[in-house]
Amino acid sequence: MKTDTSGARVVRYAEAPLPTNRGDVRVVVYRETSDGRAIESKEHVAVVIGRPEHGTSPVLVRAHSECLTSEVLGSLKCDCREQLDAALDRMVDEGEGVLLYLRQEGRGIGLGNKIRAYKLQADGADTIEANHQLGFETDLRTYDVAAGMLHDLGIARVRLMTNNPEKIQGLEEFGIQVERREPIEIEANEHSADYLQTKKRQMGHFLDRFMTD
Numbered sequence: 001m002k003t004d005t006s007g008a009r010v011v012r013y014a015e016a017p018l019p020t021n022r023g024d025v026r027v028v029v030y031r032e033t034s035d036g037r038a039i040e041s042k043e044h045v046a047v048v049i050g051r052p053e054h055g056t057s058p059v060l061v062r063a064h065s066e067c068l069t070s071e072v073l074g075s076l077k078c079d080c081r082e083q084l085d086a087a088l089d090r091m092v093d094e095g096e097g098v099l100l101y102l103r104q105e106g107r108g109i110g111l112g113n114k115i116r117a118y119k120l121q122a123d124g125a126d127t128i129e130a131n132h133q134l135g136f137e138t139d140l141r142t143y144d145v146a147a148g149m150l151h152d153l154g155i156a157r158v159r160l161m162t163n164n165p166e167k168i169q170g171l172e173e174f175g176i177q178v179e180r181r182e183p184i185e186i187e188a189n190e191h192s193a194d195y196l197q198t199k200k201r202q203m204g205h206f207l208d209r210f211m212t213d
Contacts, residue, residue: 050096062087079186108140143170
């Protein structure tokens with residue numbers, strides 16, 4: 001059963017136009033709420049390209065979880081930075097879209113624990129085993145906040161750029177209609193191949209183009 005949160009758990013806190021190397025975008029900052037009060041430490045960002053809320057077709061959307069290690073430090077262990085760039089490039093090419101930048105580092109375990117997991121991976125664990133050894137579930141991310149952001153932006157029907165079936169389910173549970181999945185596959189490198197294989201085999205991600213069994 002789908003539940004329409006109509007923007008629950010987030011409030012629009014700030015917005016402004018922003019010139020970027022891809023052109024002008026609109027940045028909208030949301031804060032999570034607790035007991036009706038905005039939580040300053042829980043801020044998420046919507047990057048809005050064009051005026052997608054005025055259209056009648058499903059909007060191109062990417063729900064993207066923060067990844068400091070790849071997006072800032074240039075880590076080769078995952079494909080997060082390349083997915084971020086590919087999503088923004090496609091939205092610019094199409095003239096509209098929304099990228100939701102969610103502060104859910106390390107599948108929701110936070111940066112410090114993500115680095116601890118990296119140490120376990122260096123000792124032979126895969127990404128899921130490392131999380132379990134630290135006492136966490138495989139993936140702690142949720143998508144109620146993402147749905148709330150979309151509701152606030154006036155968007156209820158989307159073409160979702162993802163390889164992750166849980167993102168589709170997560171948005172639909174909170175009243176967002178995912179009319180089509182748009183693949184966003186990045187070619188594996190020698191450091192990310194095992195990471196991507198684990199996501200495909202153990203988490204059910206739709207990864208076929210660059211993966212071999």
